[in-house]
Amino acid sequence: MLKLYTYFRSSAAYRVRIALNLKNLAYEAIPVHLVKDGGEHLKEDYRRVNPAGAIPALADRDLTLSQSLAIMEYLDEAYPYPPLLPPDPAARARVRAIALDIACEIHPINNLRVLKYLTGQLGLSEEQKMAWYRHWVELGLAAVEARLAGHSATGRFCHGEHPTLADCCLVPQVFNARRFACRLDHVPTVVRIDAECRTLPAFAAAAPENQPDAE
Amino acid sequence: MLKLYTYFRSSAAYRVRIALNLKNLAYEAIPVHLVKDGGEHLKEDYRRVNPAGAIPALADRDLTLSQSLAIMEYLDEAYPYPPLLPPDPAARARVRAIALDIACEIHPINNLRVLKYLTGQLGLSEEQKMAWYRHWVELGLAAVEARLAGHSATGRFCHGEHPTLADCCLVPQVFNARRFACRLDHVPTVVRIDAECRTLPAFAAAAPENQPDAE
Structure with a gap:
């Protein structure tokens, strides 16, 4: 297994x-x-x-x-x-780009080790750390929204009618955004797709609160 | 074109x-x-x-x-x-993981916009900014080294005898490391593969100093 x-x-x-x-x-x-x-x-x-x-x-x-x-x-x-990726190379590139908009442009800057460096080595306040966190999430999700909103390939999910790698990245990022009270009113398509995904058992079962090690 | x-x-x-x-x-x-x-x-x-x-x-x-x-x-x-990826799924995963060790774990934290936030919004000194830069490069390249050194799949290049996506990410990261005087003595395999790659015309022609917009 x-x-x-x-x-x-x-x-x-x-x-x-x-x-x-x-x-x-x-x-x-x-x-x-x-x-x-x-x-x-x-x-x-x-x-x-x-x-x-x-x-x-x-x-x-x-x-x-x-x-x-x-x-x-x-x-x-x-x-x-x-499949988690569509068959066509151009469509696959779009899905991967959305996933990377999150996995490369948002998440690494707000990783635990980076936040620790801010408050540890750099001696920043909790308030400065949270402003940093929200800045990159809000900016990064705006870029994702720009890619999704009004694009003909955006469907029920980030790309069409089936979940892809992009949705696998989107939902955890929105979870983090909510956990740290980031603004989401500027990213309505992101919020709509996140809600759509979370109605599926595959997403619900993967949520932090449903893990055996949840606290 | x-x-x-x-x-x-x-x-x-x-x-x-x-x-x-x-x-x-x-x-x-x-x-x-x-x-x-x-x-x-x-x-x-x-x-x-x-x-x-x-x-x-x-x-x-x-x-x-x-x-x-x-x-x-x-x-x-x-x-x-x-091809830029080997045919076997396990080998492809290894190549992609090395590429992501760089593209997700090192580069985004040291992006221009992040460095600007450090010295702008957070008012950090040039010295603190450079210490930040070197910290993440040196730590990140150590993780790449751990993946490469002594691994049976590491060859002339990151994976075997032909350049892959991993090498496409490695060489620009080492270029940046040198530009900002990061330590490299702890990552001999990284340094060896970078030198190997740069002997190839495809890598040399892509170097910053050989671009039409180089300053």
């Missing part, structure tokens, strides 16, 4: 949980606590799974994969049905 | 230039200056090409693509030879 090294609140793990559920792939969840004891992901035990010490990692038999987007692309290649 | 909206020093544009050259695809370079007049990429003219205002964008007939990794995946699907 597939094994997912996960943390209930990790946005990157949340993406992969959605992808696994959309593909009806059963998996064993192995929780790795990102906060307790300075972070279990940085301890030697987990470094043996993923030397970079990042969550998630997916073990498929003798193979261990990391980087959430690479894991989802792998799942789409190794377990093709239902 | 393909058109690439590019800036000589943009690391993401540099990746795509390498990929285009590796595939022997001729393209017209349309320079977009990221610094002059507060950034041409943020003006209305360029927003019509890419609403997110990010460099690079690639126009292929009536299609305009953005996000460097999505562009490179598109090129690999639309113009398959020579």
